[in-house]
Amino acid sequence: MKIYLLIVSLLISLSSFAQNVSSAVDEIIHREMKARRIPGVQIAVVQNGKIVLSKSYGVANVQDQVAVKSNTIFPINSNTKIFTGVAIMQLIEQGKVKLDAPVSTYLDNLPLEWQKITVDQLLTHISGLPDMLKLFDPVTGNIGPLKTEEAIFEKLKATPLEFKTGEQFSYNQTNYYVLGKIIEKITNKSFADFFEEKQFKVARLKHTLFGDSRDIIPHYAPSYSYRTFFDGKKINQDRLATNYYEFPDFSRTSAGLNSTSEDMANWIIALQNGKLLQKPSTLDMMWSPGKFNNGTPTDWARGWGIAKLRKNHRAVGMSGGNRSVLLIYPDDHLAVIVLTNLGGSSPEDFIEEIAGCYIPNIIKADPTNVS
Template structure:
């Protein structure tokens, strides 16, 4: 009898696993169809094991090459999560403190840069100007000149007062790793992460590099050479990351490699102490004591009472989330810029734990707006609140979602989300700054000016908004 019960339990578990696999596959194929994604890899980790790993579509449209589990995808800013791990390994070894000023490790910096801490760099509250503003298209050939020039620009904001995502922070972190390890950070990542985990398909590189089994990235364009196209056209993407910038966006990988990395991270193969992992996933704070939206190199973080999630996105084409309380992780890599898989990761996770998407207001709202239309965002939230008075999407997550929508050439939909955010958070300078940006993109200059003025009224240190108003005044 006992053997029979065991056999029945195994049959039930197998049937359940097969059902989830079919649901996952159907879900991913639907996303590919709706978003016109050429190729995709996905992996799901549950209870420390890879329970799903599949590839779909075409890796290379030019040569009709299909995606398989060894196809390598650009993961772009997901690289920052690996940099966070590299920094925390130094912290754990006692070679670095998160509160240490950058001037302890990098010489001859401008005076205002010198007191900025490692933690402020990791979480993008340094106030530094972004090196992408002056990066020459020739890239690496002008790396030294770019580094000298960026140090002549004024600060974007006082350190510790505002969040501003930029690549200068991670250029500096790369210099710290180089100095404290006594070798280039690319070799450090290889020796202390990729080799330890077993990640044979993970490497640094960009469009200039010959990467075997690489899936080139595509994107849809509405205009080319100054001419509006009759319909969006799928085009090749080209990307260069100068060597010093590769701590922020230079890695390429597979979903299986990343799944193994997440397993190793949680099983203590990359850190000796669990406290280090907890610190990796702990947000920094602004000078006023309020938490930032970023942890140590991890920028998609859901600090909710249940089903916490930590992860990162890259290039609006790759993303992953780890659910430590649920022993779950999901990874999706694509070769379409603008696919933004981060938008549907919570739904994917919901196949393995239905409580996860139900706990996320952004996912709930996205599902509803896809049915009703984004122009009904404020009305939709009011209707949801009739059933759940506590419903309130997080300001930062809503803002990030709106920017992803805007980057996909859906500015009108993004505007509706920014307007919702301003409606929900009328005391936030940042939401009005973002709202002004969307209005400006739609050509509604006078309305944009009013929003930027409102933003500066709420935050007199909003130097970016002041620059926009100055430019509009001219």
């Protein structure tokens, strides 16, 4: 009888703790939605290998006041790069790619100054390659006047490096475009098919797919932003507008995926459970920063742009479009995903406060990255 009462008491305590945490997360989300004027938010939390929280807030479609639900699909923008990083690490585990191998090992007909750039330097944005985004329409992301991938690639190859390879950091989309070409050359299939086979199916992602504003995506949350300029004129008060953006299909290894917070949570669980990468050492390698020519660490891990390498509660993650973010705390067995439909909402600013609802010491951790 005493054991039974003890178990009941424990269950009640756990339930009460979960309710208190959920309420604390609600408070943070509601506060930030009001302050940042975010129409809709979706959140998922993974703890000890399980989804312990999945919640939706506000509206996905402002025009028709369609509520955000668990199956609402959000553009995740540059968070796509972490999927590309995992794809490359999978090929490394298979012995088909080496981090320190020059790209000329895998791709032919490259300019001389490109040939010694390594796979690792692409992953960590220290290649010096010119940014293909400068060739696209800056407003819509349209492929622009060059009209074809072939013309864009030839233009890139004819453009000088921005700096000596390995000497500086410069975030750009060309790095991941080239990684996509390597994936396709080695696997003999499209990178989209490779992602589907080796990641989406393995992690059982039901609502993760490539696409942009041109595509018909079920349960899609359009992206919005507040603007003060319309038709070349400044208005007195900013106004919410629907964003239109294209991700040309050949460039979608850098930003082209759409997903839900639950799908991304399940992807993280599969990643940490050895279903996507077989060796813990591969995961550690991916989450470690690259190095400049002089041996100092870069700001980027391999495919992952947020690397809080502090002594306590280290975290790795990525953000996209200034509107979606995830953080994984490997030592704490915790991960948080926040997706919004507002460009400029910067959920990066409050995601650690959400993590702190589960492990309070996280918000007290040294904010300085430790090299």
